[in-house]
Amino acid sequence: xxxxxxxxxxxxxxxxxxxxxxxxxxxxxxxxxxxxxxxxxxxxxxxxxxxxxxxxxxxxxxxxxxxxxxxxxxxxxxxxxxxxxxxxxxxxxxxxxxxxxxxxxxxxxxxxxxxxxxxxxxxxxxxxxxxxxxxxxxxxxxxxxxxxxxxxxxxxxxxxxxxxxxxxxxxxxxxxxxxxxxxxxxxxxxxxxxxxxxxxxxxxxxxxxxxxxxxxxxxxxxxxxxxxxxxxxxxxxx
Amino acid sequence: xxxxxxxxxxxxxxxxxxxxxxxxxxxxxxxxxxxxxxxxxxxxxxxxxxxxxxxxxxxxxxxxxxxxxxxxxxxxxxxxxxxxxxxxxxxxxxxxxxxxxxxxxxxxxxxxxxxxxxxxxxxxxxxxxxxxxxxxxxxxxxxxxxxxxxxxxxxxxxxxxxxxxxxxxxxxxxxxxxxxxxxxxxxxxxxxxxxxxxxxxxxxxxxxxxxxxxxxxxxxxxxxxxxxxxxxxxxxxx
Numbered sequence: 001x002x003x004x005x006x007x008x009x010x011x012x013x014x015x016x017x018x019x020x021x022x023x024x025x026x027x028x029x030x031x032x033x034x035x036x037x038x039x040x041x042x043x044x045x046x047x048x049x050x051x052x053x054x055x056x057x058x059x060x061x062x063x064x065x066x067x068x069x070x071x072x073x074x075x076x077x078x079x080x081x082x083x084x085x086x087x088x089x090x091x092x093x094x095x096x097x098x099x100x101x102x103x104x105x106x107x108x109x110x111x112x113x114x115x116x117x118x119x120x121x122x123x124x125x126x127x128x129x130x131x132x133x134x135x136x137x138x139x140x141x142x143x144x145x146x147x148x149x150x151x152x153x154x155x156x157x158x159x160x161x162x163x164x165x166x167x168x169x170x171x172x173x174x175x176x177x178x179x180x181x182x183x184x185x186x187x188x189x190x191x192x193x194x195x196x197x198x199x200x201x202x203x204x205x206x207x208x209x210x211x212x213x214x215x216x217x218x219x220x221x222x223x224x225x226x227x228x229x230x231x232x233x234x235x236x237x238x
Numbered sequence: 239x240x241x242x243x244x245x246x247x248x249x250x251x252x253x254x255x256x257x258x259x260x261x262x263x264x265x266x267x268x269x270x271x272x273x274x275x276x277x278x279x280x281x282x283x284x285x286x287x288x289x290x291x292x293x294x295x296x297x298x299x300x301x302x303x304x305x306x307x308x309x310x311x312x313x314x315x316x317x318x319x320x321x322x323x324x325x326x327x328x329x330x331x332x333x334x335x336x337x338x339x340x341x342x343x344x345x346x347x348x349x350x351x352x353x354x355x356x357x358x359x360x361x362x363x364x365x366x367x368x369x370x371x372x373x374x375x376x377x378x379x380x381x382x383x384x385x386x387x388x389x390x391x392x393x394x395x396x397x398x399x400x401x402x403x404x405x406x407x408x409x410x411x412x413x414x415x416x417x418x419x420x421x422x423x424x425x426x427x428x429x430x431x432x433x434x435x436x437x438x439x440x441x442x443x444x445x446x447x448x449x450x451x452x453x454x455x456x457x458x459x460x461x462x463x464x465x466x467x468x469x470x471x472x473x474x475x476x
Binding site: 139226 | 336377455459462474
């Protein structure tokens, strides 16, 4: 937790917040904070700044906060990702959020097992929790939007054209295509397949939707490794 | 397993290998292979090519192999990494290997808990296994070398100067420094701290050894996310 995220409901006056639970625990156990100490805080979907501890007990902590700094600008990317298996989903949501992606569409694909869609990790509340962890890690406040699309063809044919309008459209595919470009200066919609990749039919459908196939060289990377590689090569880190 | 790795001991004649165990299982259960089928194989620390199944039973499989292609060229990087906690170590070794790193030094740091050095995952055999998984994933055959250095100061003062000679020396540190460069054309020695980062003293010692501090922008990434980002930004993917 490199940032303590605040909600509107935490405010007991215009500049005082009262926290308990997980955040109090973190402040006490990890920061070993004392009254008077300043901690980095941010308002969910708002600004970042500092909070000074004005009172601290076993039950609650109060901080006087000043939120003057904008959150880091997000990379202008929409990520279309074949639903990973549940074990990886959690980690991938955190990776995606920490990398600053603000729009993620989890889609079906031939190599996505049907059972993956049943995982409780797809519940709105659980996804929100994982995103929070990603934001707290990356010192960001802007919650990403996550869409679930369980049918590949209707999504690609009916929804993707508008979603990817006026953007550089790329599908990461280890075979064929060109090397993934570096440091784009325009919006990008990036599609990443499941472990094992999109099948030829799916790549074809994406190409029909204007997507261009890119690869990362001769090494075939797991989705978990490829994801940070792709996002960070496409957009400069500052 | 995108590549079936072969050992010298698998050869029963100049171009026939006989496999059992984990590789046989994979060939039967994942590839659902049949006699006559061609599979991608590679000799550990040697060439990559194809193996054609000449016989297949419950106990063993025999393949006739031709190994004509060199493994992918590694990025010219030596990675110095503060020992991650055991839970992450396994995954990180796989990431590192899949990204093509051929020299990894796991070092101590103030924020590395002493107990981390006791994990069985640091046994030579276990590290080898994780590296194998990384190579099989990335379609590579060259086993990385992993060094363990349990004392920070002697390593940085006595060993690092020679190890990092004639290379671009970088330490990833979220505070200060310059943005991580892209697509280097020279050797690089990259030091990455533990979760929470190197302490000021350690960064100072690395600077004395000629290291230059680089960051990845305003977002603070977990080691697991930062690692693929750093390696892939430093070196072009093909």
